[in-house]
Amino acid sequence: MSSNFTIEEASFDDWKRVVDLCTETDRWSFTYDDFPVWKKAFGEDKSRFLAAKASENEASADGDVLGFVCMAKFDPNITTIGMYYVQPKYRGQGIGTQLFEKIMQDSKAQGRNICLNGISYMSEKYAGRKGLNNCADWILSILNINGGADTSKIAHLAGNSKVVNISDVDVAKIAAYDQSVAANIDRSKLVEAWLNHPAAWSKVALDGNGSVVGYGAARMVTLDRLVFGPLYANDKATAAALIKAILDHDTSLPTRRIQFFSPSTNDDLFDVLELLSGGNCDDGGYFVSQFTGQLLTIDIKKVYAVSDHALGFI
Ligand SMILES: CC(C)(COP(=O)(O)OP(=O)(O)OC[C@H]1O[C@@H](n2cnc3c(N)ncnc32)[C@H](O)[C@@H]1OP(=O)(O)O)[C@@H](O)C(=O)NCCC(=O)NCCS
Numbered sequence: 001m002s003s004n005f006t007i008e009e010a011s012f013d014d015w016k017r018v019v020d021l022c023t024e025t026d027r028w029s030f031t032y033d034d035f036p037v038w039k040k041a042f043g044e045d046k047s048r049f050l051a052a053k054a055s056e057n058e059a060s061a062d063g064d065v066l067g068f069v070c071m072a073k074f075d076p077n078i079t080t081i082g083m084y085y086v087q088p089k090y091r092g093q094g095i096g097t098q099l100f101e102k103i104m105q106d107s108k109a110q111g112r113n114i115c116l117n118g119i120s121y122m123s124e125k126y127a128g129r130k131g132l133n134n135c136a137d138w139i140l141s142i143l144n145i146n147g148g149a150d151t152s153k154i155a156h157l158a159g160n161s162k163v164v165n166i167s168d169v170d171v172a173k174i175a176a177y178d179q180s181v182a183a184n185i186d187r188s189k190l191v192e193a194w195l196n197h198p199a200a201w202s203k204v205a206l207d208g209n210g211s212v213v214g215y216g217a218a219r220m221v222t223l224d225r226l227v228f229g230p231l232y233a234n235d236k237a238t239a240a241a242l243i244k245a246i247l248d249h250d251t252s253l254p255t256r257r258i259q260f261f262s263p264s265t266n267d268d269l270f271d272v273l274e275l276l277s278g279g280n281c282d283d284g285g286y287f288v289s290q291f292t293g294q295l296l297t298i299d300i301k302k303v304y305a306v307s308d309h310a311l312g313f314i
Helices: 012-026 034-042 095-109 120-128 151-157 171-181 188-195 236-248 267-277
Strands: 005-009 047-054 065-074 078-086 113-119 134-145 162-165 200-206 212-221 225-233 257-263 281-291 303-305
Touching (some): 012 034, 012 047, 012 065, 034 047, 034 065, 047 095, 065 095, 120 134, 162 236, 171 188, 171 225, 188 200, 188 212, 200 236, 225 236, 236 267, 267 281
Parallel strands (some): 078 113
Antiparallel strands (some): 113 281, 200 212, 225 303, 257 303
16 A cells, blocks of 8 residues: 655544544544544644645545544643554554654653553553653553443432532532642643533532532543543542433433443442443453653542543543
């Protein structure tokens, strides 16, 4: 196969093409709406989306998107990289390496701490060649419920917290809670954009004093799947209450294929999902959270699902 290509700033059409491609070839879980939401959350100066496009004189590929990668910057010095993808017939020809080098370039020059969630079979490559050799002591498990969820089975777990819609809570309070979990990094713009994602259902848990004790979202992605993320909660009871409230929001949701990208150390989540799925929660592989610099001090026991595994560092 030919590999005459250029690397360009990706358009929304390029993004739509890559969502279709990565769903078809690798069953990745994204949706067209993610692109405008990320753009809104990070802004032009703190994010970049690159597409490798076939050169116009390539009759076989005809200007098609051959590969993709993107990055986002969080203050003070974190850069996340995600959506690293090349069409199967063009793999192994150096397209991915060029995309990766280009997306890392300015963050490397600025000495930023670059991180990604590396899929299991690529993790060693990232650690070796790319210098992403500081790995979290947990793995990011992909958990799937394919046979439907029965929320009545987790009703008894839900504790005393009150679960409300995000419109009922000042988003600054949710962002402050997020920051307390996510290594004290201010992600307020991302929290606001993600919770208002057009394909998502979002809920917040409050204690008796009205303080935020958890929040969560689940969004519809390709292949009729509902992906939870983020799902942060102070305890198992709050996590169960959030999961139940989100799934009960619309009667069709429990019948979807449901996915969580969750730290392997969170046994409480596994307990909840076993009940919710009637023992039919499948292990769909894993990612490794890896950094070029120091690992972040995440309040990991509160993480029941990461925000999004492409551009989120937790
Ligand atoms: C990962 C990917 C984007 C690399 O693109 P590419 O154009 O094939 O990359 P290159 O030809 O520049 O090769 C990059 C390196 O990745 C390695 N690689 C690619 N796919 C691999 C796989 N499945 N397992 C192990 N290594 C792999 C190549 O061997 C090469 O390693 P080397 O530099 O030591 O020789 C592409 O293989 C892909 O889309 N894979 C499926 C999606 C995926 O897993 N993405 C990463 C998610 S974290």
